[in-house]
Amino acid sequence: MRALLRRHDDGPPTLDLGERWLDVAGRRVVGGAEGPVELSGRECQLLHLFASHPRHVLTRDELRRRVFEDADSPGAVDTYVYYLRRKLGRGVVRTVRGLGYQMGSA
Template identity: 55%
Template sequence: MVDAPTPPRLLLVEDDRRLAGVLEELLADEGYVVDPARDGQQGLHLGLSRSYDVLVVDRRLPAIEGLELLRRLRGRGVTTPALVLTARATVADRVEGLDAGAEDYLTKPFDADELLARLRALRRRHPDRADLLQLGRRWLDVTTRQVRDQAGAVVTLSDRECALLQTLAGRPQQVFSRNSLLTLVFDDGANPGVVDTYVHYLRRKLGRPVIRTVRGLGYQFGGA
């Protein structure tokens, strides 16, 4: 028996509920599993904690603007192809979007068939989405939020634990301040102490060396 293909996963970051509802139905009919986000902060959290085949991001978003969202995802090593939706149609706006990390740009109002065709083209250009992040002698599966070692032992992480580990391990040479981790991983308004709490959780599950404390600066991936 041949296993059924896994349906493509898509992150839709759109704050217009009416348009988002139409797009969710359209994309689901096309075979996508759609995760909706209503603002840039939620989009950032989902983009860092889960794995997608393609992103659809509105340009004007509350909390974190669409291009800033893409810059943060790209800065964290997330390479998922992204299409930006925008009401702005100038060449300068399209250039700014492409420079921010978008692979494609579609101006509102747009034709549904064109949107679907552009998404198919993006997926053809990026057929091999990597869901595994190597952590020394272990691997993080960002889809299942599981860390596996060579012996097959599995440790399951929470969404936030996974996002924090992915953030640190994605750029192992970088030292992240608490404030930068707060912005990248946690919600606006969270207490900075939440970073230390989740560092503790990860060390408890994966061993203290997994995250290195750099005194006076913050935290760095320590290996696994």
């Protein structure tokens, strides 16, 4: 049974980001004209969470609990959203005013 399960393992998990893909194991975004974009561990965790729940609006508190558990303030969330936008483009994460953030188009 284990041998059969290993045969169907297609390699490291990837998540669809529209025109690009998130390579979770490699902590990078691949595809598109820009080439691969390397991400830090936290950036990858944050983008993974957004890509896993693309239609869900995630509040700053929810993001802090799930990705930045050691952060004292929700400002860490804003900082890492800024980092993702700087690396992948402004549209990668949408701000939903008064609620939080949502996956945009990568």
